[in-house]
Amino acid sequence: MSAALGMDSRLTDDHHESLRLWLRLLTCTHLVETHVRKALAKQFKTTLPRFDLMAQLERAPHGLQMGELSRRMLVTGGNVTGIVDQLERSGLIVRTEDPADRRAYLVKLTKEGRRLFAQMAAEHESWIIKLFSGIPKREQRALHESLSRLRGQLTRDTP
Amino acid sequence: MSAALGMDSRLTDDHHESLRLWLRLLTCTHLVETHVRKALAKQFKTTLPRFDLMAQLERAPHGLQMGELSRRMLVTGGNVTGIVDQLERSGLIVRTEDPADRRAYLVKLTKEGRRLFAQMAAEHESWIIKLFSGIPKREQRALHESLSRLRGQLTRDTP
DNA sequence: GCCATATACTTTATATTTAAACTATTGACA
DNA sequence: TGTCAATAGTTTAAATATAAAGTATATGGC
Numbered sequence: 001m002s003a004a005l006g007m008d009s010r011l012t013d014d015h016h017e018s019l020r021l022w023l024r025l026l027t028c029t030h031l032v033e034t035h036v037r038k039a040l041a042k043q044f045k046t047t048l049p050r051f052d053l054m055a056q057l058e059r060a061p062h063g064l065q066m067g068e069l070s071r072r073m074l075v076t077g078g079n080v081t082g083i084v085d086q087l088e089r090s091g092l093i094v095r096t097e098d099p100a101d102r103r104a105y106l107v108k109l110t111k112e113g114r115r116l117f118a119q120m121a122a123e124h125e126s127w128i129i130k131l132f133s134g135i136p137k138r139e140q141r142a143l144h145e146s147l148s149r150l151r152g153q154l155t156r157d158t159p
Numbered sequence: 160m161s162a163a164l165g166m167d168s169r170l171t172d173d174h175h176e177s178l179r180l181w182l183r184l185l186t187c188t189h190l191v192e193t194h195v196r197k198a199l200a201k202q203f204k205t206t207l208p209r210f211d212l213m214a215q216l217e218r219a220p221h222g223l224q225m226g227e228l229s230r231r232m233l234v235t236g237g238n239v240t241g242i243v244d245q246l247e248r249s250g251l252i253v254r255t256e257d258p259a260d261r262r263a264y265l266v267k268l269t270k271e272g273r274r275l276f277a278q279m280a281a282e283h284e285s286w287i288i289k290l291f292s293g294i295p296k297r298e299q300r301a302l303h304e305s306l307s308r309l310r311g312q313l314t315r316d317t318p
Numbered sequence: 319g320c321c322a323t324a325t326a327c328t329t330t331a332t333a334t335t336t337a338a339a340c341t342a343t344t345g346a347c348a
Numbered sequence: 349t350g351t352c353a354a355t356a357g358t359t360t361a362a363a364t365a366t367a368a369a370g371t372a373t374a375t376g377g378c
Contacts, residue, residue: 018291021282021299022191024306029188030233031313032181037336046337050365067326074189079365081328086363094314103326103373125178132177134312135305143305146298147183153293154190196366206366208334226356238335240358245333262343262356 032131039127044120049073049083051124054092054109063096063106092116094095191290198286203279208232208242210283213251213268213276222255222265251275 037048044051056072057064057092066084086141089094092113098104109117132140196207203210215231216223225243228234243266246252251272257263268276291299 013309016284016288017296017299017303018288021291021303021306022287024303024310025191027185027233028309028313031310032184034233035313039344041337047160047363066328074186074193075364076366077327078329078367082364098326101326101374103371105327123167125175128181129175129177131313132180132309135309138178139305139308140176143302143309144176144180144183146294146302146305147180150187150291150294150302151183151190151300153196154187154290159273190366194330206333222354225358227358233332235336236357237337237359241334257356260344260356264357 032128035131036124036127039123042122043123044116046120049075049079050087051117051120053080053083053087054113057093057107057109058114058117058121061108063108065098065101065104065106067104069107087113129140168215185297191287193223194290195283195286198282199279203275205279208234208238209246210276212239212242212246213272214280216252216268217273217276217280220267222267224257224260224263225266226263226268246272 033048039053040046040048052073053069056069064072066077066080069084070080075082084093084095088095091110093106093107093109095105098106135143192207195317199205199207199210211232212228215228223231225236225239228243229239232239243252243254247254252266254264254266254267257265294302
């Protein structure tokens with residue numbers, strides 16, 4: 001993630017409500033990210049983007065093209081190249097020839113990658129549940145729904 | 160920001176609700192960030208972290224220490240050093256001696272920095288308002304409140 | 319079939335970001 | 349007062365991240 005537009009604890013009244021909402025969204029995301037990043041580093045000696053990429057592959061047993069990874073992770077193609085390089089060097093994923101398109105690869109988890117990811121995913125989920133545990137389930141569902149509407153807006157209107 | 164944990168459009172049912180909420184939060188934040196980053200680059204030839212840092216200073220006329228910038232922006236100190244270097248080289252901010260502590264600087268906007276920031280802030284706010292315009296004000300307020308509760312959780316329990 | 323254009327991926331240059339090590343100064347306290 | 353841990357900031361190395369340019373392959377129209 002990029003930077004936060006600042007702790008939103010001292011905004012003056014002349015800031016518009018949408019702006020304040022955005023800053024709060026950014027702060028929350030940043031706080032969770034920092035927590036998860038440190039936990040991944042400490043417990044698994046890995047990083048958030050690598051975990052993210054493996055999470056994508058785990059849901060796609062037949063593999064994903066680089067471009068599809070890029071779209072799903074919301075990062076540029078060049079970025080994906082670098083992270084795939086790292087994970088491939090570690091033996092956790094492999095680039096496979098795409099039989100349907102000689103320009104493309106199908107990236108897949110190796111057996112070792114699947115094994116390791118299963119461990120990390122379980123821990124990761126428990127961290128998230130703990131971090132969100134102070135928000136009642138009812139409110140979490142409402143939040144989720146509002147954010148879904150927002151995501152719809154963002155993907156529909158601003159291509 | 161770091162990477163998204165993936166488009167949350169194809170989660171399977173076995174994912175816990177908190178995890179889904181987190182992924183949606185991350186996706187929304189990432190989409191807005193990408194939009195704002197591109198707009199800042201296009202219209203002002205600048206970046207999000209530089210804009211963010213200037214936004215912090217604009218609200219602190221007497222200046223801020225590097226460490227205070229780091230805390231408010233939720234990034235590490237080394238990161239702040241780099242961004243301050245850039246902005247200082249461009250003449251938009253200055254490092255001032257802190258009369259109370261010879262280890263510290265007070266970083267301030269220059270006149271040119273204030274002038275430019277005023278322009279950027281106005282545009283920035285209009286972008287945000289537009290991006291969030293599909294969400295009713297009522298729902299925006301509810302979102303803001305839920306996120307406030309979440310932020311409270313995140314800053315209280317996970318130091 | 320041939321060619322223009324688009325797509326898939328990599329490379330390059332630059333900026334952001336973290337963690338950890340380092341320097342300088344402060345502040346607490348025996 | 350002298351010492352020593354804590355604090356403020358920088359530097360370093362490595363990983364992300366973007367945008368833009370480059371390479372190779374597909375695809376669609378002629």
